[in-house]
Amino acid sequence: MKKIILLLTILLSFAVNAQIKLPRLISDGMILQRDTKVKIWGWASPKEKIQLDFNHKTYKAETNAEGKWTIVLPSQKAGGPYEMTLKGNSTIVLKNILFGDVWVCSGQSNMELPMDRLKDKYKEVIAKAENPNIRQFLVPDQYYFTNEKEDFTSGEWVSANPVSVLQFSGVAYFFALEIYEKYKIPIGLINSALGGSPAESWISEKSVKKFPDYYQEYLKYKDGKLEVQIDQNDKKVSNDWYKLANNTDLGLKNNWSNPEFNDINWKTMNVPGYWADNQLGNVNGVVWFRKEFSIPKVKENTAKLILGRIVDADSVYVNGQFVGTTSYQYPPRIYSFNANILKEGKNEIAVRIINNSGKGGFVLDKPYELVLGKDTLDLKGSWKYELGAKMLPLPGQTFVRWKPVGLYNAMIAPLKNYSIKGVLWYQGESSTKKPSEYFSLMETLITNWRTQWQQPKLPFLVVQLTNFMDPKTEPVESNWAALRQQQLNTLAIPNTGLAVTIDLGEWNDIHPLNKYDVGKRLSLQARKKVYGEKDLVASGPLFKAMEQKGNKLILSFTDTGSGLLAKDNTSLKGFAIANNDGKFVWANATIEGDKIVVWNDTISNPSKVRYAWADNPVEANLYNKENLPASPFESDLSKKK
Structure with a gap:
């Protein structure tokens, strides 16, 4: 009897192992990237022959010793729906497949924020959200330190309708609406974002070595033991606190x-x-x-x-x-x-x-x-x-999920075989504690992801931080402003874009509700830098250079569009200047053609300038005539000599 049970167990095990297994991404309703080769991959028994039938053609592969297989499909035009049949020791039929443009939407909570949180503001948009050509794959919020995951524990492709759209990223959905409306190409959104996450949590183990402190912190968690201890302790402390409060x-x-x-x-x-x-x-x-x-x-x-x-x-x-x-x-x-x-x-x-x-x-x-x-x-x-x-105050949590590398391993690495059009990135609030390192982190992250996807020119479109917190009446230092400058600096990296949102925030809410304009401004960047609309005005004024003439600074800009203007026909505000001592005072500012002249009669030898340099620069009002705001910036003549 025992031998029979053992034999049945072996046969059952073989039958289970013989089944073709696909990653969550490769499933019904998926949108595959058009105009490029795409990989279809999965697992089966070692040395099993796999056949893929698609669009009247057959493709074949054989699994390796680990049971892995990959088939590369030739470039396809946008369109569908298609079916795809996979045969080995079992058969899988995938339905309702489209080819279009796939965007990875990542970062922290303002990217993650679902339409459900915006339903009162955008009732009509949600009611009309019936579009099978806009689909989202929601990556589960998970972290892992030991190694790079090969698949997700859950997730499926979902078409937009008035019910399902409530779980779509608001920013990503509005971006997709704009792009689809312009080009009528299916848009796939891979929503891989987690609230509160700093940039270093989205970088691979190999790449994070560039930052010794973060790498050493990561090594503490790699074997999983410390993570378990901290999670257990945090849960106990929290449970005990709330239990006492209730009792x-x-x-x-x-x-x-x-x-x-x-x-x-x-x-x-x-x-x-x-x-x-x-x-x-x-x-x-x-x-x-x-x-x-x-x-x-x-x-x-x-x-x-x-x-x-x-x-x-x-x-x-x-x-x-x-x-x-x-x-x-x-x-x-x-x-x-x-x-x-x-x-x-x-x-x-x-x-x-x-x-x-x-x-x-x-x-x-x-x-x-x-x-x-x-x-x-x-x-x-x-x-x-x-x-x-x-x-007594509840002791702060450790938030293991935000530690270096963890989110990359669990939420980005499983995507690397899936061809994409580009990346939408909205993150930075959690990195304002150390703004000076942010450009280096982003340069590393972008290079890391481009290497993973084997796309050296992978477009990377960044949302600059909005205005937030109490406004100040005098020029001040600001970590939020310093991080916006670092985000502006990322434009030095090829194939990047910046959506300026300095006028879309709410002073009392780190999650402002206006996600439509964020998505639209990202779409302008995509239309110009990815889809080739070279003459499109996609940005507000971006600082280019300055020169000193007596007690005045002459500023020049790119992306001036049809011309510079002070919004609401008031005087220009938001500029501050300083001598080499770095003591900033508010400056007068006037538009002279495509340049801006700034001065303050108390500053005889100005060498530094700042614009919209505050957590919440409510009076900054430099725009171009296309109604796009100028990016905050700072510049220093003394550092260029």
């Missing part, structure tokens, strides 16, 4: 979400705002907020509660009924619920906020309102609040 929360014990609860002795503060700026002070833990409001008889079936953004996590109740929760600070709080919960006259909202570090509360300059059909009730103003549980 000691007076609001949960005394049912502060109950609309009949007597909160007469609670303190009050204005919402939006932070309790650290009020009587409670800078404490962490659980704080409850309550607000009473009155409405006429409810005629709608659905209500929507908009609570801006909240730091950090919240649970929301209306008249004692739970209507929604969000576990971290970045997503907008938009909670739809059955309007039957509401009643004519008095109603009560209760919000339980858990803040684990920093200042907790309601983010300023965001909407706080109740929407009933066409009617909107403003909820800003006085709210009552009470401390539910006071906690």
Whole structure:
């Protein structure tokens, strides 16, 4: 009996091993790169003969000793749909295949941000998103240090429709819309991005050796042991913290979400705002907020509660009924619920906020309102609040997933056999701690990826950081500005482009909602630098050179288009100059033809200039007549002598 079981096990094992296995990318609905040779690859039994039938032709291969095989298809024109049949000891039929242009869309959260987060802003776009020629492959968010992965654990090609598009990258989708509208070529988007990731996490082991500190950090994680220890410890610390917060929360014990609860002795503060700026002070833990409001008889079936953004996590109740929760600070709080919960006259909202570090509360300059059909009730103003549980700050996590090499191994390496048109890159917020190294990191990353794809001229289109955080009234140093300069410097690398977005940000949100213009500006770069529209104005003014004449600096630019202008017909703003001492002051600026003259009567021998040099340079207003903004920059005559 044991021999029979053993024999069946061996035969079953052989049968399983004999099956042709394809990588996740090679699947139904895939978009393959047009006008170039493309690889179809996979696994089967060692020395198994593989036959591929496609477009009335047959291609053959044999697996190697490891069971790997590759077939190279000749260049194909854009079009489809096609079918592809693979035969070995088993048969696979792939359907609905298109040839078009494939773009890898990578970086951090602003590239990852899905259309679902933008659904209130772009309702009409989403409703019309029925296009089988725009497809996305969503790479799973994973990291791995030991070696380069050969495949993904999940993922499939999905065509755009009003439901599926909610999971598409917003930036990538708007880019694809623009390109498809212009050329009517199928567009495949490989969405391989992860929130919070620094550039070094997307570089291979071999390439990261150029940066000794990052390489040594990577080696600590290569065997996987430290990763497991840290993850276990972080989870325990976090679980213990939240367990203690929940167990000691007076609001949960005394049912502060109950609309009949007597909160007469609670303190009050204005919402939006932070309790650290009020009587409670800078404490962490659980704080409850309550607000009473009155409405006429409810005629709608659905209500929507908009609570801006909240730091950090919240649970929301209306008249004692739970209507929604969000576990971290970045997503907008938009909670739809059955309007039957509401009643004519008095109603009560209760919000339980858990803040684990920093200042907790309601983010300023965001909407706080109740929407009933066409009617909107403003909820800003006085709210009552009470401390539910006071906690020590939650210790910071290690975030192993952002360590060097890990994302490259898991989210980029499995792509290397898949032919692509180019790369869209939106990253940098997490690299602002060390802006001076960013150009070197990006030069290394771009070279690394071009080597991986065996495309020395692979187009690489970069989104420059938007404006963010509090504006400043005087010239200041800024890591965000310094990183934008490094991003501008990447244009020295051949076949790169830069989408300037210095006017598309929100001071209070690291994830601004205007992703349409980001995608459109990337598409302009692609149209000019990849698709060959040489006469297209694809960028705002880019600083070229300057010269000194007396107490003035004369600046020249490329990409001036039909001419330079100060937006809204006001005087030029955002320029600052300095002597060699580096003490910058605001400068007067005027447009003289295709040049700009800057000066300040207190600076007799200017040698340094900056434009839009701040985290959030709200007054910078240099554009070309095509309504594209100038890139922030700095320059120093003394360094060129």
